[in-house]
Amino acid sequence: MRFIIQRDQLLASVQDVSKAISSRTAIPILTGMKIEASPNGITLTGSDSDISIESFIPQESDGNVYVEEIKPGSIVLQARYFSEIVRKLPEQTVEIEADANLKVIIRSGKAEFNLNGQSAEEYPQLPKLQTDDSFTMPIDLLKGMIKQTVFAVSAMETRPILTGVSVTLQGGSLHFTATDSHRLASRTIPVEASNVEFANVVIPGKSLNELYKTLDDSEETVEISVTNNQVLFQTKHLNFLSRLLDGNYPETSRLIPEQSKTVIQAKTKDLIHTIDRASLLAKEERNNVVRLTTLDNNQLEITSNSPEIGRVSEEVSVQSLDGEELKISFSAKYMLDALKAMEVEDVKINFTGAMRPFIIQPVNDDQILQLILPVRTY
Amino acid sequence: MKTWEEMEKVQPLASRIITNSIQKDRISHAYLIQGARGTGKREIAQLLAKGLFCEQKTGIEPCNACNMCKRIDSRNHPDVHWIEPEGQSIKIEQVRRLQKEFTYSGLESDQKVYIIQSAELLTLNAANRILKFLEEPNKKTTAIMLTENSQAIIATIRSRCQVIDLQPLSPTLFYEILVESGVSEGNAVFMRALTNDLNEATRLLSDDWFAEARKLVVQLVEMFAINPDDVYLFIHRHWLAHFKDREQHEQGLDLLLLAFRDVLYFHIGNEAAIVCFQAGDERLERLAMHFSQEQLAIILQQLLQAKRSIKQNVHPTLVMEQLTLQIQR
Numbered sequence: 001m002r003f004i005i006q007r008d009q010l011l012a013s014v015q016d017v018s019k020a021i022s023s024r025t026a027i028p029i030l031t032g033m034k035i036e037a038s039p040n041g042i043t044l045t046g047s048d049s050d051i052s053i054e055s056f057i058p059q060e061s062d063g064n065v066y067v068e069e070i071k072p073g074s075i076v077l078q079a080r081y082f083s084e085i086v087r088k089l090p091e092q093t094v095e096i097e098a099d100a101n102l103k104v105i106i107r108s109g110k111a112e113f114n115l116n117g118q119s120a121e122e123y124p125q126l127p128k129l130q131t132d133d134s135f136t137m138p139i140d141l142l143k144g145m146i147k148q149t150v151f152a153v154s155a156m157e158t159r160p161i162l163t164g165v166s167v168t169l170q171g172g173s174l175h176f177t178a179t180d181s182h183r184l185a186s187r188t189i190p191v192e193a194s195n196v197e198f199a200n201v202v203i204p205g206k207s208l209n210e211l212y213k214t215l216d217d218s219e220e221t222v223e224i225s226v227t228n229n230q231v232l233f234q235t236k237h238l239n240f241l242s243r244l245l246d247g248n249y250p251e252t253s254r255l256i257p258e259q260s261k262t263v264i265q266a267k268t269k270d271l272i273h274t275i276d277r278a279s280l281l282a283k284e285e286r287n288n289v290v291r292l293t294t295l296d297n298n299q300l301e302i303t304s305n306s307p308e309i310g311r312v313s314e315e316v317s318v319q320s321l322d323g324e325e326l327k328i329s330f331s332a333k334y335m336l337d338a339l340k341a342m343e344v345e346d347v348k349i350n351f352t353g354a355m356r357p358f359i360i361q362p363v364n365d366d367q368i369l370q371l372i373l374p375v376r377t378y
Numbered sequence: 379m380k381t382w383e384e385m386e387k388v389q390p391l392a393s394r395i396i397t398n399s400i401q402k403d404r405i406s407h408a409y410l411i412q413g414a415r416g417t418g419k420r421e422i423a424q425l426l427a428k429g430l431f432c433e434q435k436t437g438i439e440p441c442n443a444c445n446m447c448k449r450i451d452s453r454n455h456p457d458v459h460w461i462e463p464e465g466q467s468i469k470i471e472q473v474r475r476l477q478k479e480f481t482y483s484g485l486e487s488d489q490k491v492y493i494i495q496s497a498e499l500l501t502l503n504a505a506n507r508i509l510k511f512l513e514e515p516n517k518k519t520t521a522i523m524l525t526e527n528s529q530a531i532i533a534t535i536r537s538r539c540q541v542i543d544l545q546p547l548s549p550t551l552f553y554e555i556l557v558e559s560g561v562s563e564g565n566a567v568f569m570r571a572l573t574n575d576l577n578e579a580t581r582l583l584s585d586d587w588f589a590e591a592r593k594l595v596v597q598l599v600e601m602f603a604i605n606p607d608d609v610y611l612f613i614h615r616h617w618l619a620h621f622k623d624r625e626q627h628e629q630g631l632d633l634l635l636l637a638f639r640d641v642l643y644f645h646i647g648n649e650a651a652i653v654c655f656q657a658g659d660e661r662l663e664r665l666a667m668h669f670s671q672e673q674l675a676i677i678l679q680q681l682l683q684a685k686r687s688i689k690q691n692v693h694p695t696l697v698m699e700q701l702t703l704q705i706q707r
Binding site: 026027028029030049050121122123124125127157160161163204228229230243244245246247 | 445448449452453454455456459460474475477478479480481482483484485486487488516
């Protein structure tokens, strides 16, 4: 294998790929970065077995030649040293050459590094992409969906399947659901008609957070395809693969109450500020409980009481308040998470009694749904 | 031992049990393979894993040449997980990591294998945690546990595995292998008493530390007979300077055990079994004059007790001091 490459392009790719590489891994080869040269360009791959990132540097793009004198081949190099080396090389061009004995020479200007590589055959094989099973969506929409759901995944390993976000694509609508069994966040969007359908695909929350950070806002669309074990997010030069969680995601649609007894419409900001203030005295170890009481004249009272510390109460006026009177306690943290994730001005909250879960939705938009279980207080 | 055919020569019964279940496609979800050092536990585990992943099997034999087989050998296969003791035991953290891994789908395939080496070193907590997924294995998961002593594994794990006992290597077979690989006959006799792992034997024989250790052992035994007053000094000046970590101390005690056993054999006329000394060595005669059979029996017991103490983390200096005092008595 041999090629000469522009350092800036190489560095950008190396930095992208390094995000997936961790120094503590069970499989020794994964501390390395795979470099594969083909006549069309150079592919770099990094993986910590949960997520894998592939970055492609084309031989030329828009008339700019990035890679020259390519002799195809592949090699695995220690990622730690390789990325440091690339960062500190003196010249704009880099020559990388590997021989049959897995010895690698990196030359730039008058600097020359001799590294010991590992065989690329040892590297895990990532699934081949099948482009006919994929669908495309705008990146900002995907990032929005991730942001609105992924915070609700469980942080506990006791039910591993809940540490992921369940993704289904059916009848042209894409649906994300996350729950930690005390709250639930879900978001639906229509996607452009495609003949792909899947269900029970559970993507680990950690991977989605990583994907959120990796996806570049400057690019427009991302292509998503799902295979048996992995899900692939593909942008122009970057492939992001994540393994899926094994198991069946619980059926969540029945949890969502259909009627409601009390309906509140309010300004999101007002609610966030009021609950935030009330939660100052709510204690962490008691689930941050605050209490909401309906009053007359479109007024709510938010209170919180910790006997050792003190008591807070605040009245807040809402736009409308219909239905039965209500006293309900819930976790301020969950409520704030849900309200902040919504990113709309006005929200509608549907209650079905003090002991039943309630749902929060934007006014006039039922694609976003946040469900929270109340806390029993005496 | 890279094929079942070779394995069958060394472990006929065990390999027949496993190859039969491969042929009938009835591989158990968990194996507990028990056998002394060098009996081929790891090789069997590797063969089993290759059998599950190899793409070009001929019958039951893995090809040992494809990508899958090569990566299983180099431990780079992403769906074959090896758990080894970190330090003295296999800790719960390692099991937790493994458990987490098993909540994910496979990286390349839809099946997974995990191999736990020295499973007797699982801490009680770790073992109980493992139970959980031994009990409810995910689809297509194969557990292979390797141990030298299946009795040291908690009964709840043992009862959930198919236990496969490996027979100890026959000493004569090992002797022949050693001689074939160019070890002198005297050394071969000696090594077969100490180990039954060819690699370990050749490594020890080419190790300066080990040669020195053998010399020290003979010196110490002689000193007990000739100059018992200086033994304590000898222990501090030479023995403890040479034998440093626990493993080395255990080896030293093993050597002492063999040496004293030789003296006993000399007493009862079983000279064919003598390993440390050459038969007809006059040193042996002198030693036999000094130690009676009863004394020797007690000494051997004390050596075994010393080995146990070392295993239980008693300070080696104290163990050796106590041992010498007891032998002098």
